[in-house]
Amino acid sequence: MHLDWNAFTPWASLAGGLTIGAATALYVLGVGRIAGIAGILAGALRSVRRGQGAGNAVSWAFLIGLALAPWAWRLAAPLPAIRIDVGVAGLIGAGLLVGVGVRLGNGCTSGHGVCGLSRLSLRSLVNVLAFMAAGALTVFAMRHLATAA
């Protein structure tokens, strides 16, 4: 293990994190809800299925705001690159796993990660440790076992 100093962006990432924290604060104090994106997506999906999109206006508004972010960013600066190293089959397989996993575990990097850790929830910490460990092992298997074999 060695730290990649060229890639590490401490100040930009800290600023990004503080901004995400501010968004989370606004959502819980202003709207009264948890800014967990898996949960918000599932809620929006549920409202479509039941044909009552307007019944979940808050979730939709959050998702629209999220979708506007890259366009707002482009007004000021070019977007950072989106570098993907898996094909369409990988994207679909990974997407399915993420979709099932966040519903089973009831949250993702935002719901359990940001919000759960902020609430000092042991339940969320357990989920975060599980997905961090599984993510690290997956990358390890893909990068270091595949090439060694």
Add this chain to the structure above:
Amino acid sequence: MAPLLALVSGLLFGIGLIAGGMTDPARIKAFLDVAGAWDPSLALVMGGAVAVGLVAFARARRQRQAWAGGAIALPVSSTIDARLMVGGVLFGIGWGWAGFCPGPAWVAMASGSGAALWFVAAMLAGMLLHDQVWPAMSRLKSQRQGFMTTDR
């Protein structure tokens, strides 16, 4: 009022993800690659967000109502079970595989990434699979076996 606040919150959240470098799957993988060239940036994004979140949720517990009116709904479950852990593991495998989690994938898709669109479509299908198809299948199975469930 609530939808407007939600819109601003979503916009801020997305800006934070982009600024923090989290919409680039290569950087997520570089964080998870502890055995290779490690990029700890994600930890600072998480740390910064939790630092503000700690204050916000401490306040939320004492605040009677949301600014837009209505109750503040905080999660009540503290159950630690296999479901929670298996869910986390499946999510983590997908996260490490593609380098996307739900929020950044949604932002990348909206910015025009076709690859992110594939991921998001599959993720929504996975959510539907969990929320709709599995419960329906287990109902069907229990009916075939002759167990009439009384909960519906």
